[in-house]
Amino acid sequence: MNIVWATSESVPFAKTGGLADVSASLPAALAERGHQVSVIMPYYPQQFARLHLEFDGRHDLLGVPFGGGTEWAAVRYKEIAPNLTYYFIEYNKYFDRATLYDWNGWEYPDNAQRFIFFSRAAMQCVLAMKLTPDILHLNDWHSALCAVYLRSSLYNELDAFRRCRSVMTIHNIGYQGVFDKGNIYWTGLGWDYFNYQCLEFYDRINLLKGGIMCADMVSTVSRTYAEEILSPDYGFSLDPSLRHRASQGRLCGIPNGIDIQVWNPADDAKIPAQFTADNPAGKKQCKAALQKRFGLPVRPDVPVFGVLSRLAYQKGLDVFAASLEDMLYHDDSQFVLIGSGDPGLQGHFQYLANRYPKRFSVYIGYASDADSHLLEAGSDFFVMPSRYEPCGLNQMYSMRYGTLPVVRHTGGLADTVKNYSPETLNESTGFVFWDLNPESLRNTIRWAADVYRQSPDAIRAMRRNGMTADFSWNHTAAQYEKMYHDAHQ
Secondary structure (H helix, E strand, O other): OEEEEEOOOEOOOEOOOHHHHHHHHHHHHHHHOOOEEEEEEEOOHHHHHHHOOOOOEEEEEEEEEEOOEEEEEEEEEEEEEOOEEEEEEEOHHHHOOOOOOEEOOEEOOOHHHHHHHHHHHHHHHHHHOOOOOOEEEEEHHHHHHHHHHHHOOOOOOOHHHOOOEEEEEEOOOOOOOEEEHHHHHHHOOOHHHOOOOOOEEOOEEEHHHHHHHHOOEEEEOOHHHHHHOOOHHHHOOOHHHHHHHHHOOOEEEOOOOOOOOOOOOOOOOOOOOOOOOOOOOHHHHHHHHHHHHOOOOOOOOOOEEEEEEEEOHHHOHHHHHHHHHHHHHHOOOEEEEEEEEOHHHHHHHHHHHHHOOOOEEEEEOOOOHHHHHHHHHHOOEEEEOOOOOOOOOHHHHHHHOOOEEEEEOOHHHHHHOOEOOHHHOOOOOEEEEOOOOHHHHHHHHHHHHHHHHHOHHHHHHHHHHHHHOOOOHHHHHHHHHHHHHHHOO
């Protein structure tokens, strides 16, 4: 198949979250399986500068109908691997920004125009570069409008799109691209598309809704999350649209995988000592290095709990904050947190780190690659108390490195982490709690610490279970192939 993958971010070019990881790994896995994959994303000069990337070429004049006229962009392109080429939409007015979507916690006021432009530019890129896709795979609200364009008279009769079908993947339904309805002007679609079966959403436009309603198939990134978003509690007001697509047999959940080459403790050059499930000794060196790196006493006997997260409501870090001080005061455990986001949480965590410097270390900011890998390799446990988690990747990275997740039972966390029980030790990989409150989280962390001290054989068994589990993209890619065929039915 010829697959065009449209995304706002992809590792290593630009990243804010898991979407970037998926947009690197899954296209690569599909290409390895023989498909011709073209990834289209914005060219962010300030993000790309650090890469010193040499491009294969540049298409200088990409005409993009926009509003009442035509804007002129360019397309840089580079073949990354056999069957895998990236196309970067260059338009500095919208994409030459210090960050991708916001500044100091405030969304850019022109985000509607930026990603309406990107969606239209992606469609024009297909034409200009003669890509003739069988599948147009869209990711989150930033490219969702492409599904609407594909159904419209602007593109559906063109030879390049005649056999094309669209797939809309929801990585996080909490972000939808909701804007003032006047932005319909920039789409070129006209007011005919401002209705409840397409873009209209409480008298505003909702780009993700348009993608959901117009795509041939809609997917999410775990089976449990695909069920959760059908309810008002998790659907963020799009549950009626999703239930409609589910009733048509057009909604499915496919769990993410991870890049097992990048996340491989056996040959990871970013950690101080490599290790495997059969030879785990290097993990102790990684733990000592983590403690030293973050200014904690180097003690092999104390359990270390790692946290790497956006400090956001979704991630439940407010609950972690409320549970933490009691443990810092009473328990002999260590915590390392890397993250940024909510200023109140940042301040609270910094206060606790100053008050309990031998038990808690915090770094406010984005984690470097080296620190991310060290945290996964050196921690004993990894805490993810998410309110909702479409899939989650860190719990899989953790298990790959013999680090046991402590997670709430939701979305992809529920699908990937098997709760500890002596009776099912042969398949246990972590510690799971259900009720999102400080007491439940605190009790689960203490439970994990108790097992660490009292049942080291159980800890070793669970580490082995996690390290030998198959989280590769190969199985996942096969499920996407089936969905692509279903999109043509």
